[in-house]
Amino acid sequence: MTAQRRDSTTDPNSTGRADPAATETDPARGRGIGWVIVALALGGFGIGTTEFVAMGLLPNIAADLDITEPTAGHLISAYALGVVVGAPVIAALAARVSRRALLIGLMIAFTVGNALSLVAQTYPTLMAARFVAGLPHGAYFGVASLVAAHLAGPGRRAQAVGQVMMGLSVANVLGVPAATWLGQSLGWRSAMALVVVVGVLTVAALWRVVPDLRDMHTTDPRTELSGLRSSQIWLTLLVGTVGFGGFFAFYTYLNTALTSLGGVAESAVPIALMLFGLGMVTGNYVGGHLADRLGDKAIGIGMAGAAVSLVVFAALVSTGWPAVIVTFFVGCAGSSAIPGLQTRLMDVAHEAQTIAAALNHSALNVANALGAWLGGMVIAQGLGYRAPSLVGAVLAVAGVLLL
Template sequence: MPVALLALAIAAFGIGTTEFVIMGLLPDVATDLGVSVPTAGLLISGYALGVVVGAPLLTALGSKVPRKTVLTGLMVLFIAGNLVSALAPGYGLLMTGRVVAALSHGAFFGVGSVVAASLVPPSRRASAIAIMFAGLTVANVLGVPAGTALGQQFGWRSTFWAVSVLGVIALIGVVALVPSRPVAEGHSLRSELAVFRRPQVWLALAMTALGFGGMFAAFSYIAPMMTEVAGFSSGAVAWLLVLFGGGLVVGNVIGGRSADRALMPSLYVSLAVLAVVLVVFVFTAHAQLPAAVTIAVFGVAGFAAVPPLQARVMAKAGDAPALASAANIAAFNLGNAGGSWLGGLAIAHGLGYTAPNWIGAVLAAAGLGAALLSGALDRRPAHRTEPEIPALH
């Protein structure tokens, strides 16, 4: 394993922690800043919007800059955003810090995926992407619970100070370990934008938005589902989330390895399994042990699709993958927001706390449909000569 992948994984750990840890700190933030919990909850939406906007924008702005330089600048932006959050005297400046940190999120994962894939032979690119994304999955298992506990014990600002330190460590790792390579000759923003004329790129983005939308339709409401339907205490939810996070780690490894062997079949299987697990979850959510087991399997199924989804959009973008890769990170976050909204809509209409599982299953099945259509297009003669593993620079 190239040691540079470790630097990318540490950065992913810090980014993943700062994205999700706010969920556990909302009551503390709301009390300290004198706002309601729903208002504090907009810090989550603001972050997601920052990712969606920042991913394509900052990647486009850096299209003629060496990728190591881009990654370095993005980590500086990430650190700055978290420092602003730690020092924020009020809600407005905290939201500003969250958005600034989020701007770096999508572009870092987008450009980082291209860099990770360029560090290994073509046959191991999905696994290299998975190693970087492992930082994000481990953040859910270790970073978020630890950050939540830290914030509850020493104040929510301490969590953002800790994440800032993580960002500095990651920045040092990127500067010291990621190789510096010049921008490929002929590479430009126009060449990056040109890939969006390809239907297969849009199908890859649709798979991501639908598949991850299915996952987050259910995951967004896992806490009330477990307390109100399964009968767990509120204190048990943290341990259930650790189970889910463990599933994410396992799914990430499985997804990376299977995608290196057979990219599209791994997508078909992971999206199909996700849809089935969500249907099963409708019924297992009514009893504690089956619900706990299903949560772990749900984590595996949900994240097994991530490395192949990222590898797919990069393959279909050919020799200009950076902007498409960043757009795929934006698609992940659009799926998060859309799935969560649809799940909440179902609950608001009185369909119960297990209704988001049905919504998630339908979205995952739609993602599978997009994958099957994309695979069928691959088999057409006009597409057989399309390069699946582009040269990355």
């Protein structure tokens, strides 16, 4: 927590202060960055929708391709693997590419990957398509965060990052339920078609509103890869992996915990998921403001809040609707740490900001797998569906201690 903060809007060889000339002449700042943030968040909305909608449509996909549901579940892993692999590789290889061109290229690749999913007729081709769709995920969020922070300037970087990440949160509130309903009503391919449409709209929006960003520093593959030698980058990624592992331990088994322990009707579970998503939207907004004012302390506050809310959920899960309400606070507290974590990575990375920012989303996907595995393990040991939330609280506390 003592690592020196670095302003990502400055040239690496500067004294650390933003260039007033650049601020005055930047066309995005001249007309406000609101539409740029909206365009960047729209891409996050599409990515969040495609990442999570497959979970709700596994029975439909399995029936259509004549495979078992557990086999169809490997499609989730294929996408996650694409995220983990694509983030560092693309960030390094595209280090010299202008940030505007890279954003547009990544969203085109994302759209093509989902279009391939739309037309895939066999399980192997769908697996390959999901892997391709996942490749741009981490790099897009990493570059989008850097661009948002650059345009926002000192004092508002984390807020801008949080607003970009809000696209992912809104996807949980609106995109995933809408795409799931569409997929169940018209077939799972219609959900993929919706994502393709969002991808095309995002490409057009990025082309229209994102400025040239000629004053935004680019590096080279060797410089980006040198960041992998930084202990601060790896420790910060570990904070995210462990701390957010608790987030996903809770989320993975939320449905069964509410229905089996709380007596909540299956039809009411979407309300809990929507409250969780609304909490994430709120958390990203609040977390951005906290991170700009408190720095790394905002990460610790968010993870500590997540630990407390997870314990409260475990205590109330048998009561039904009170536990449903607590899901909002779990989503809010956990996601409030994300803007601070993203900006910390950008700060400690120095010249390797692109690969560090992108690796954050690889870490979050590892956290997803870690949380689901640990949650499943305690259930298999006979500790019941209350236990994953307590495991989540322990992981959140561990994240704070690592920080």
